[in-house]
Amino acid sequence: MKKFSTIVLAAAMTTTLLAGCGKSSTGNEPASTKDASSAATSATSATAAAKKPVTLKYMTWNYADATKSTDAYIKDMKDKFNITIELQNIPTDQYESAVKAKLAAKDLPDLMYVHSISKDLFMEKVQIDANQFADLSDLKSVSEYLPALIKERKDNKAGKLFYVPNSTNALGVIYNKKVFSDHGIAVPTNINEFTAAAEKLKAANIIPISGGFKDSWTTQIINFIAFGQYINAKDMSTRVKLADLSLKYADIKTDITKVLNVQLDWIDKGYFPKDFLGTDINVASAMVGTGKAAMLINGTWQYKAVQDADPKAQIGFFTLPLNAPGEKTVVPTTANEGIVVNADSKNLEAAKIAMDYYLSAENQTRVLNEKNGIPTNTKVKVDNAFSSDVNAAFAAGEVQPDFWGVAGLYKPTASTFAIDKEMQNLIAKGITIDQFIANFDKANAPK
Numbered sequence: 001m002k003k004f005s006t007i008v009l010a011a012a013m014t015t016t017l018l019a020g021c022g023k024s025s026t027g028n029e030p031a032s033t034k035d036a037s038s039a040a041t042s043a044t045s046a047t048a049a050a051k052k053p054v055t056l057k058y059m060t061w062n063y064a065d066a067t068k069s070t071d072a073y074i075k076d077m078k079d080k081f082n083i084t085i086e087l088q089n090i091p092t093d094q095y096e097s098a099v100k101a102k103l104a105a106k107d108l109p110d111l112m113y114v115h116s117i118s119k120d121l122f123m124e125k126v127q128i129d130a131n132q133f134a135d136l137s138d139l140k141s142v143s144e145y146l147p148a149l150i151k152e153r154k155d156n157k158a159g160k161l162f163y164v165p166n167s168t169n170a171l172g173v174i175y176n177k178k179v180f181s182d183h184g185i186a187v188p189t190n191i192n193e194f195t196a197a198a199e200k201l202k203a204a205n206i207i208p209i210s211g212g213f214k215d216s217w218t219t220q221i222i223n224f225i226a227f228g229q230y231i232n233a234k235d236m237s238t239r240v241k242l243a244d245l246s247l248k249y250a251d252i253k254t255d256i257t258k259v260l261n262v263q264l265d266w267i268d269k270g271y272f273p274k275d276f277l278g279t280d281i282n283v284a285s286a287m288v289g290t291g292k293a294a295m296l297i298n299g300t301w302q303y304k305a306v307q308d309a310d311p312k313a314q315i316g317f318f319t320l321p322l323n324a325p326g327e328k329t330v331v332p333t334t335a336n337e338g339i340v341v342n343a344d345s346k347n348l349e350a351a352k353i354a355m356d357y358y359l360s361a362e363n364q365t366r367v368l369n370e371k372n373g374i375p376t377n378t379k380v381k382v383d384n385a386f387s388s389d390v391n392a393a394f395a396a397g398e399v400q401p402d403f404w405g406v407a408g409l410y411k412p413t414a415s416t417f418a419i420d421k422e423m424q425n426l427i428a429k430g431i432t433i434d435q436f437i438a439n440f441d442k443a444n445a446p447k
Contacts (some may be wrong), residue, residue, distance in 0.1 A: 018342040057109035058339075059098070064088040065304060069367040073358060080115040081357070083350050085111075094214070108132075109243040110345040111354060114163060114315040116336035116406065121155045122413045130158035134341040137161045137299040138350065141359040145375045149335065162337030166364055167373035169299050170331045170390060171225050171403060172308050177314035179206060179294045187318045190325045198271045201294050208271040210293035212284030215419040219263070219427055221298050224403040226259040228330040229322040232400055239402075249440045251402070260426065260433050262322065267427060277428060280444075281305070289313050303372055303386055319397045331393055332403035335376060416445035 054443070063070055074085045075432075076343060089111065090098045102108050103126055117123045121130060136142060137160070142150060145164055151301045154161045180187070181203055188194040198208040212218040231252065241247035249256055249434045266272065273279055285302055287293040289309025296306060297320055305317050340359060342353045349414055357363055361379035368375045374390070404410050405419055417440055425431050431439070 001289050004141075018178050028281055036441055052085065053082050054347045055086060056111060056345075056347060056351055056354055057088065058111040058354075059085050059088045059090060059102075059109045060113035060339075061090050061092045061095045062113065063087065065301065066367060069194060069363075069370045072366055076322050076363070077354055077357065081350075081353055083354055085354065088202035092217070095182055098123045100126055103128070106344075108342045108344070110347060110351045111339055112341050112342065113337065113339050116341070117162050118413050118414045121156060121158060125183060125414075125416065127414070130160070131343055133160075133162045134325055134343045134348065134352065135160040135162070135166065135177070136341065136352075136355060139356045139359065141356050142362075142375075144379050146378060147337060149376050153338075162399055163340045164334040165338045165376055166359070167371065167375060168333055169336045170393070171221055171228075171299050171372075172317055172319045172390075172393060173287060173295050173297050174303055175295045175316055176279065176288050176293075176301070176316065177316045179291050187316075188321050190321050190323050191205070192325060194321050197225070198266070198269070202270060205304075207273055207287065208371055209266065209295045209297060210279065210284035210287040211272045211276045212279055212281035212296070212298075212371060213272075213276050213281040213424065213427060216299065218281050218284070218426040219423040220420055222263040222266075223259055224296070224405070225320045225332055225379055226262045226322055227404040228332040228400050230258050231255050232332075233328070233330055233398060234250070236400075237403075243411060244408045245446060249437045256437055257433050260423075261438065263427060264433075275304065277424075283396065289315065300373075300390060305372070307372075307386075315386060317393060319393045328398040329393075329396070331397040331399045334402050334406055336406060347362055361410070411440075412444050415444050 020289050023299045070087070074087065077083045077085050099112070099114075114123055117128070117133075121128050137154070142161065142164060149165065150161060153164065156162075164168045179201075183200060183206070185194075185197045185200060196430060201208040231304070238247065238252065242249065267276065272286075279287075279394050281298075282300070284296055285305035286309035288296045291310075291313070296302060300317065303315065303317070308315065319331050321329045339355060341348070345351045359377070361377055364375060364377045364380045367373070368377075368380055371383060372384055372386055374387070400411060411417060411419075419440075421430070422436055422439060426433070426436050
């Protein structure tokens with residue numbers, strides 16, 4: 001995993017930062033657009049147009065996070081290659097079920113966005129066949145990507161490149177700079193400064209942190225960062241042992257309790273909206289963009305939703321400083337998501353052409369500029385104030401290559417433990433921390 005840290009640092013040094021995970025998407029379908037991106041200095045590597053009109057089906061969850069660039073991509077595929085892309089956007093909380101259903105029915109689309117494929121070939125909590133998706137290694141555009149990233153993604157038991165993540169994401173604090181400056185608050189660098197800032201905002205009747213906890217996945221973020229600070233920072237092998245079951249969560253109960261208590265303590269102190277379980281991520285993002293709340297602790301993919309609430313707002317980023325004074329602040333990161341090509345597609349060659357063009361610098365320039373992301377394509381450059389903040393966080397903090405629950409670590413690959421629902425239940429006081437730990441170990445015990 002040290003190799004993956006190198007990937008992140010290389011991206012931070014050679015480009016600017018961070019991309020959308022699509023967590024806040026809705027079921028809206030794409031509209032046609034005339035806003036084609038300017039941009040590309042390199043010609044697309046996909047040069048062969050389809051010989052006859054071809055229609056490809058593409059399923060994703062993140063259309064709302066990349067509307068303009070997706071519409072432009074679909075238009076280009078039609079104009080340049082005579083390929084029509086039929087897009088189906090599935091709400092995030094329904095995506096896993098949709099993928100499972102299509103796999104079972106052998107009705108996968110030609111192109112499909114995935115959160116990750118593990119080394120053991122698990123995807124969306126389902127075991128996949130090594131021949132289910134095409135190997136993309138021979139696509140010309142792949143040569144534009146960070147070599148270490150490509151090597152990492154091919155490190156699976158099939159030895160195939162099933163997808164190429166186009167950006168790196170980090171967990172931390174997205175904040176309204178004007179709210180901070182209006183109240184004389186500097187960016188905190190340790191836990192004492194952070195809680196002092198939250199108390200100052202609360203005393204001024206400003207909501208310190210907008211949670212979005214109506215969406216269960218958002219209840220994980222603070223816990224993920226805390227895991228990185230209090231467990232991974234001490235021993236990165238812990239996450240491997242939890243996955244291979246040589247270590248149980250009960251064995252690290254003291255540390256896990258400290259991790260889970262961070263968010264619970266802040267709830268008790270009133271740092272979140274009173275109706276923290278009734279506010280979804282879209283509302284929580286808008287609260288920070290409009291200055292009704294000061295901070296949103298989430299992934300950098302959520303920046304666009306915050307900024308869109310007020311395009312004139314100054315929105316920044318800093319790492320969540322759970323560290324004691326003098327200690328390094330951790331920066332959990334990941335580069336896992338990407339598009340796979342169905343190897344059983346009736347139009348496999350056309351699907352590869354579509355994939356090659358999607359990955360090209362020409363297309364990725366507009367994708368990453370819309371998302372303000374950190375490109376993994378070495379020919380793509382993005383430059384803005386938010387990205388500069390994230391680069392600064394990378395330079396100052398301890399960059400970690402993943403976070404709790406991803407990359408086939410922290411729990412067995414085939415685990416069915418619904419960590420997001422259990423964490424939501426925890427803040428709703430439906431279970432205790434002891435029960436959470438016991439449930440985690442019980443669900444993951446060898447059958």
